[in-house]
Amino acid sequence: MYQIDNATVAASQPPSTAQGATGYFTDGNPASNIPATIVPAEWLNSVMMELMNAVTGSGQTLNKAAFNQLWTAIQNASQNTGVTPPQFDNTTKTATTAFVQRALGNYQGARILSAPTVLNAADAGRSITLVAGSSATLPPYSSVPVGSAISFLNADSAAKTVTASGTDKLYLPVLGGGFTTSGTSLTMLAGDSVTFVATAAQWEFVQGTALLSNSSGVFGASMTATNGFQKLPSGLIIQWMAVSVSSASGVAITFPIAFPSASFTATAMDGGLTAYSYGISSGTTTGAVINARQGATAVTGAGFLILIGH
Known part of the structure; x- marks a missing residue:
């Protein structure tokens, strides 16, 4: 598909005329003095632009030597091979199955840490496994949308530490029962799991076996x-x-x-x-x-x- 490109083309699209009486093409009938339908440039431009927009809208580049681009565009539309919106996109864009899967609680990815690691906003929505030699520092809570979650699993036999970034605070369970809003780190024993969720003020401990080893409020x-x-x-x-x-x-x-x-x-x-x-x-x-x-x-x-x- 290509846009007409010979020496007689206009440099810009001529303005559209007012809508006339609609009808159909005819070859005319000289015997009955009925003229054939005149095909104006405006109509040809309309058809050309419709086809071009269908091709380019599917992500293709117009190619004068290709003769299946409209068919490819139709196939793409029927298969919904669209672009997955970025994580945390809350606009009215069409959601792909990949976006829906991620939004419904499936992790958007997983990492295994084997050394002290400072996480960033791209780690929101990930499952983080801590092995020998590792520790983790959470990204600033203000760098991710409210509701973002990061889960951790201590797969080592030694305790591991998850620490707040900079002056951030963690909402954590404390021995004796209850929670503190001024925590700076959480110790995870062997096999412990924990999920942190970002609020408007801090990272909040919401679930995980680490509750048992860090709080006596329920049973600790x-x-x-x-x-x-x-x-x-x-x-x-x-x-x-x-x-x-x-x-x-x-x-x-x-x-x-x-x-x-x-x-x-x-x-x-x-x-x-x-x-x-x-x-x-x-x-x-x-x-x-x-x-x-x-x-x-x-x-x-x-x-x-x-x-x-x-």
């Missing part, structure tokens, strides 16, 4: 050697702590965390070879008084306490 833990706790999905809480009875009359202790509803039982044991026995009294959901005895004699000593409640 503080795995320290001397004082810690484990929350279970049923609501049961197991706590442990080291105690020092520095007074023969007993000492008041505070549990690692308060039981939300009740303290069921507490068991104390000697921390050495002295075979002291320990008594617990005045127990509440937050603490108790502990005494040490050797036989009937009140003594001082060190021991361990196991608590169960909910």
Whole structure:
């Protein structure tokens, strides 16, 4: 298909005339004094431009030596081989199946990081796998549209860190329950997953197993050697702590965390070879008084306490 190009062409398209009475071509009839239809340049230009626009609109370049460009344009239109709009495009452009697949929750791509990496806006919508030697810094939340998501998986046996960019803050779970709006990094244990979503103010932790290791709000833990706790999905809480009875009359202790509803039982044991026995009294959901005895004699000593409640 090509645009007419001989020596008699006009340099610019002549203006269109007013719409006349519509009809059909005729060869005329001299016997009946009926003239043949005159084919004006305006009509020929109209047909030529319609065909040219169909070809160029399908992404092709006019080629004088090609005679199937209109057919190719029709095939392209019927197969909908259109251009996929860019990620986060919210105009009224026609969406290709690739755009719809991405918008319906499928990841737009995936990356495996094996070294400390600073992500950018192009990583929004990706699944990021962290392996040995890696860490990740999120792109600035302001560089991506609100609602953009990035998911992470720690595929290494060692902990990995996801860090906010610059002065950005992260909305993160905290030990003891609840969330903080001033987090700067998240530690992912082996096998942990997490998804961050950009808001108008920060990146927000929305889902993932990292919630279990970073928050005791639902069921989490503080795995320290001397004082810690484990929350279970049923609501049961197991706590442990080291105690020092520095007074023969007993000492008041505070549990690692308060039981939300009740303290069921507490068991104390000697921390050495002295075979002291320990008594617990005045127990509440937050603490108790502990005494040490050797036989009937009140003594001082060190021991361990196991608590169960909910």
